[in-house]
Each structure stands twice: as C-alpha cells, then as structure tokens.
Amino acid sequence: MSDLIxxxxxxxxxxxxxxxxxxxxxxxxxxxxxxxxxGDRVIAGFIAEQPDALGPYGQRQIVERATGLVVxxxxxxxxxxxxxxxxxGVVPSRRGRGxxxxxxxxxxxxxxxxxxxxxVRAHVELSNPASARVLEKAGLSRVGDDGETARFLxxxxxxxxxxxxxxxxxxxxxxxxxxxx
Numbered sequence: 001m002s003d004l005i006x007x008x009x010x011x012x013x014x015x016x017x018x019x020x021x022x023x024x025x026x027x028x029x030x031x032x033x034x035x036x037x038x039g040d041r042v043i044a045g046f047i048a049e050q051p052d053a054l055g056p057y058g059q060r061q062i063v064e065r066a067t068g069l070v071v072x073x074x075x076x077x078x079x080x081x082x083x084x085x086x087x088x089g090v091v092p093s094r095r096g097r098g099x100x101x102x103x104x105x106x107x108x109x110x111x112x113x114x115x116x117x118x119x120v121r122a123h124v125e126l127s128n129p130a131s132a133r134v135l136e137k138a139g140l141s142r143v144g145d146d147g148e149t150a151r152f153l154x155x156x157x158x159x160x161x162x163x164x165x166x167x168x169x170x171x172x173x174x175x176x177x178x179x180x181x
C-alpha cells in the first residue's frame with residue numbers, strides 16, 4: 001500500500017506493531033507526546049479487530065514530515081453504493097496548524113480515485129465547529145444535519161488536487177489527481 005504525501009504530512013498505513021502498541025498502551029519514540037489520543041485508540045482497536053481496514057482505502061497514520069512524529073490518524077471506511085466515509089483526528093499539540101484540513105483534503109482526493117466511488121462524506125458533531133471548518137477547508141460542502149451531527153459531502157468531479165503516493169518499501173512515486181469543489 002502506498003503512502004500519501006502532502007506538503008507537510010505523510011499519510012501512511014498503520015504498521016501492525018504500532019496497532020499493537022496502541023492497543024497495548026505502549027509508547028513509541030516517534031509519536032508526538034500526546035499520541036495516541038482517544039480516537040487513535042478507537043481506530044487501533046478497530047484495525048486489530050478488522051485487519052482489512054488496512055487496505056489501500058483504509059486507515060492511515062498522520063505523520064508530520066518535518067519531525068517524523070505520528071500526530072494523528074485519518075482513514076476511510078467501507079463504501080456503500082459509491083459513497084465512502086472518512087474520519088480524522090489530530091492530537092491537541094498539533095491542532096491549529098491546518099494538519100487536519102490537509103489530511104482530510106488528501107484522503108478525500110485519494111478516495112475519489114477508488115473504483116466506483118463518486119462521493120466522499122464525513123459527519124461532525126454540531127458541538128464541534130472547529131471540525132466543521134476542517135471539512136469546509138478540505139473542500140467538502142455541508143449538506144444538512146440531524147440536530148446532533150452535520151453531514152458533509154464532496155462529489156466527483158471537483159477541483160484539481162495533487163497528492164503524491166510513495167509505495168511502501170520502494171522509491172516509486174505517483175501523483176493522484178482528485179478534484180474538490
């Protein structure tokens with residue numbers, strides 16, 4: 001599976017050893033001091049129970065390129081009828097830097113390259129307006145809410161975004177082109 005490379009981040013598949021470390025409450029030296037956050041623990045548990053969540057259109061760690069530290073997670077969930085959902089989280093020490101929007105923009109563009117996928121969606125709690133702004137900055141449009149959560153979508157075709165991919169274990173690079181509204 002390929003890494004997704006943005007200007008400041010690498011979105012890489014979760015290594016099995018790191019899933020085990022998070023589930024086992026261990027610490028690794030290349031993690032930000034506040035990684036894993038609660039959401040990262042939930043995702044690691046999900047991966048441990050569903051190893052197919054590490055497929056090409058699955059779960060990834062967010063790595064800060066400047067430091068090499070893991071600072072969060074972003075990932076795609078199994079699609080239904082041409083629509084794929086994603087979620088994300090960045091540790092508190094790295095919030096306010098635009099990392100969540102950068103990761104969300106990259107994963108959404110990548111998701112729209114998946115065979116049969118025409119829509120990317122995400123949900124946020126209405127009590128979390130910062131997360132809603134992340135999705136707006138990532139190019140998704142708010143399409144409604146149910147009183148507790150807001151729904152956001154991006155549909156193909158959308159505006160041009162390039163995301164570099166690096167195959168794990170090789171120095172092969174490709175550019176994925178997606179489009180955002």
